[in-house]
Structures are given as structure tokens and as C-alpha cells.
Amino acid sequence: MSNEEIIQKIKQLKEKHDVVILAHNYQIPEVQDIADFLGDSLGLSIEASKTKAKIILFCGVKFMAETAAIICPDKTVLMPDENAGCPMANMITVRQLREMKKLYPKAKVVCYVNSTAAVKAESDICCTSANAIKVVNSIPKEDQIIFIPDKSLGDYVSKQTGREMILWNGYCPTHHRILAQNIINMKAKYPNAKVMVHPECTADVIELADVVLSTGGMIKYAKESPDKEFIVGTEIGLLYTLSKQNPDKKFYPATKLSDCPNMKLNTLEKILWSLEDMVYKVTVPEDIRVKAWNAIDKMLKISQ
Ligand code: 13P
Ligand code: SF4
Numbered sequence: 001m002s003n004e005e006i007i008q009k010i011k012q013l014k015e016k017h018d019v020v021i022l023a024h025n026y027q028i029p030e031v032q033d034i035a036d037f038l039g040d041s042l043g044l045s046i047e048a049s050k051t052k053a054k055i056i057l058f059c060g061v062k063f064m065a066e067t068a069a070i071i072c073p074d075k076t077v078l079m080p081d082e083n084a085g086c087p088m089a090n091m092i093t094v095r096q097l098r099e100m101k102k103l104y105p106k107a108k109v110v111c112y113v114n115s116t117a118a119v120k121a122e123s124d125i126c127c128t129s130a131n132a133i134k135v136v137n138s139i140p141k142e143d144q145i146i147f148i149p150d151k152s153l154g155d156y157v158s159k160q161t162g163r164e165m166i167l168w169n170g171y172c173p174t175h176h177r178i179l180a181q182n183i184i185n186m187k188a189k190y191p192n193a194k195v196m197v198h199p200e201c202t203a204d205v206i207e208l209a210d211v212v213l214s215t216g217g218m219i220k221y222a223k224e225s226p227d228k229e230f231i232v233g234t235e236i237g238l239l240y241t242l243s244k245q246n247p248d249k250k251f252y253p254a255t256k257l258s259d260c261p262n263m264k265l266n267t268l269e270k271i272l273w274s275l276e277d278m279v280y281k282v283t284v285p286e287d288i289r290v291k292a293w294n295a296i297d298k299m300l301k302i303s304q
Helices: 003-017 029-034 041-050 062-071 087-091 094-103 117-121 132-137 151-161 180-189 203-207 215-224 238-245 268-277 286-303
Strands: 019-024 037-039 055-059 076-078 108-112 125-127 145-148 194-197 229-233 250-253
Touching: 003 019, 003 029, 003 268, 019 029, 019 041, 029 238, 029 268, 037 041, 041 062, 041 286, 055 062, 055 268, 062 076, 062 117, 062 286, 094 117, 094 145, 108 132, 117 286, 125 132, 125 286, 132 151, 132 286, 145 151, 151 203, 180 194, 180 203, 180 229, 194 215, 215 238, 229 238, 238 250
Parallel strands: 019 037, 019 055, 055 076, 108 125, 108 145, 194 229, 229 250
Antiparallel strands: none
């Protein structure tokens, strides 16, 4: 079957079953193109909370689909590939978080959305890379903060807010492939380019950047900036949308090695099979869902 035929079938099934396709900015181009909404983790959560469709087909990784299932208990949430996980989300378990909370019983837990539903359920408030500073600033100054699981985002937010935080030792393997030397080399090659990096990058990479933004933030910044060239320090999937939306501007990946294999598991064929067989359903046990929803809802209330 050609891509055109697959796309036609997907469109028919979407209409028949009342499906909305939400896709993250790191998806492969064909998947980005078929999405009803393309965005960053925060934008996708907001979209899930607003959609009227009966079924959400989530093209991203598991924690994102789980977040949609937490926000929309009355909807069916599907993932085209059930193996699309996020290694960072698996770097902290509920047991480890409970031990940490025992060590700092008065601390508030700020949980990056790149985490499992069960870990969110044990947290006070969630955040994404787009609103982490705002979320941390919303916590009373006298409260201690445990920030999980991303130590790079936590370190960046701590420096920006001046809040000392207890950081967990998690990280994104894809963003940590971007080295300071890559940025230095690219800046030497393209001296007029603005450097945009994601806060999941290491501190030495962040120090070399002109701006530190979520993927949605980078899309907005590139569109509004008068600059014509950009060095992009995030997962390389974002380059597709950046180039498509700004044909007169040039975007260079800091390194082509910053490729997230999990984000690339979703394909047009798998989207079609998913809609044909109504797989793979993402569900969260109700007791965990309610607690995780509290942490997400607090975040959404201060972000919208
Ligand atoms: P955002 O799109 O929210 O910036 O997140 C990046 C990411 O790594 C998601 O897995
Ligand atoms: Fe997880 Fe990093 Fe992949 Fe995002 S890019 S899904 S944080 S491994």
C-alpha cells in the first residue's frame, strides 16, 4: 500500500470512530503531517483536556499517552506502538520516590511530566519544560523542593529561580548526546546563527545557548525572530517542523546523534493498524489516576 492509500484509510477510520490524532514535535515527518494537533508536552496535555473527540490516538511516548488518559478518563486513548517508552521516565520508581520523601518529609515534590503515572500520583505538582520555572515559583519560598526525575532541567530551573532543590539523578539520554563541543563547532561554522537548546541538555551546553526553550517555545521563537539561522540543540525530529514553517530560514542540528529511538517507533502503518484494531489502549488504575490528575491539574491551572 502506498503512503497515500494509508493516509486515505486513516482519514476514513478517524471520521468513522471520532478520533483526534495528537502528535509530539519529535515524530517522523509523515506522522507530524497527519496529526490534528502537533505540539510540546504542555500543548498536547492542554489539547487532550479540550478535545471533544471520543478517541485520542497519541503519537508520542507512553508518559504522554498516560497523561492524556489521566486527564480524560471518559475517552479511549490509543498508542500506535506500545513499546514507545521514555527511558528518563523509568529512572525513578515509586519506591525510590517514597524513600526520598521519607528523607525530606516536609518537601514538596515537583515532578517533570516525563514520569510514570504512579510517580505523578506520589507528587505534589507536575511541570513540563515549558512551565517548570513558573511551577517552581508557585511553591512558597519556605518549602523545600524535591525535583524529579530530570537533573538537567532541575539544575536549570534552580539557577533561574534561585531556589535550591533536591535533584533526582535522572536524565534524557538523547539530549545528553549533545555536547558543548558540538555547539562550539557549530558556532564556529555558522557564526550568525542563534543557538536554541532544550533544558534537558547538560549545564555546559545550556551555558553556550542564546535561548533555552521547550520544543513549542523553539517553534514560536524561530517564527518570531528576525534571525535567519539557528543551531538547534534538541531531538532532531523538531527540525522538520522548524524548516517547514520557516522556508526562508536555516536550521542546523547541534548534532545528528540527538535522535530519540522511542519517538521514532510510530509510523503511518502502525497508526492505521491501531485504528483498525483499536490498539494499544492506555489505561491508568483509578486510584492512581485520581492522585496523578491532582498533580497535573495544579500544573494546568497555573499554565493556561
Ligand atoms: P517538550 O516537547 O515538552 O519540550 O519535551 C521534550 C521531550 O523530551 C519530550 O519527551
Ligand atoms: Fe524521553 Fe528524551 Fe526521548 Fe523525550 S527525547 S521521550 S525525554 S528519551
